[in-house]
Amino acid sequence: MTxxxxxxxxxGVITASPFEAFNRLEEERGLPRDFVRRVNAADPDNNAWAKFExxxxxxxxxDSLFAEEARALGHELEGEAVLAVIAGAVRPAMVAALDTLKERGVTIACITNNVPGGKMGIRGAGMKRSPEAAIEVADIMARFAHVIESSKAGVRKPDPRIYEMMCEALGVEPAECIYLDDxxxxxxxxxxxGMHAIKVTSxxxxxxxxxxxxxIALP
Structure with missing residues (x-):
């Protein structure tokens, strides 16, 4: 297949995984490791994260709804604290790969679950970044032929509709696409x-x- x-x-793909930051927060607060992931996994279609995205x-x-969900699992953690740590560091090699793909005529696009107000959330492009980092993220996003943000589309991954929307926007069939997600x-x-999916671990x-x-040889 071509x-x-x-x-x-x-x-977690263009940037390092936010789960690393969550683990640091959990350690600082004396919480069980991966507690934030446990909260986020509970009622995944209707919890605080899903509604925010x-x-x-x-x-x-x-902030308050996440705190309630954390409390229901036996610990105190406000949503604001989680949002404050989730911006991951950009992976330079991945950005270089974007440029290589464009040079080779491959169409590149982005589907990100994010939150309102231009702030990218747990799976997205950044939250509470410095002005310099925000410019860096904007520069990366400008490389994509099309971007779908959950908070603007009103639908979030893993709903199949968001992938179908991307194919329609680009005028391609799923079988022509490779999809990367952590x-x-x-x-x-x-x-x-019908996409070729790659689960990203690093x-x-x-x-x-x-x-x-x-x-294609990539950096």
Missing amino acids: YTTVIFDFG RAEIDAAAF LGINCKPASQL GDQALADLSAALK
């Missing part, structure tokens, strides 16, 4: 639609798998 299009998640609630409501739950619907692994699928 792939014409590569669709990227942002957080669909722009159904604002930041203040997220969450298996988000890779599954892409694969079921920057090096992602680039190696993408190079093999495209038969």
Whole structure:
């Protein structure tokens, strides 16, 4: 199969995984490791994260609702504290790969679950970044032929509709696409639609798998 299009998640793919920051926060607060992930996994379609990423609630409501969900699991943690740590560091090799793909005529795009007000959330492009970092993220996003943000589209991964929306916007079939995400739950619907899905566990692994699928040498 000849792939014409590569669709990227942002957080955990273009940037380092926010879960590393969550683990540091948990250690600082004396919370069980991966507690934030436990909260986020509970009722995944209707919890605080899901509602925030669909722009159904604002930041203040997220703060209190997340705290309630954390409390229900036996610990105190406000949503605001989680939002404050989730911006991951950009992976330079991945950005270089974007440029290589464009030079080789491959269409690149991005699907990101984010939160309202231009602030990218748990799976997105950044939260509470410095002005310099915000400019860096904007520069990266400008490379994509099309970007779908959950808070603007009103639908979030892993809903299959968001992948279908991207294919329609680009005028491609799913079988022409490679999709990269650091969450298996988000890779599954892409694969079921016919995309070649790559679950990202590290920057090096992602680039190696993408190079093999495209038969293009990447940084």
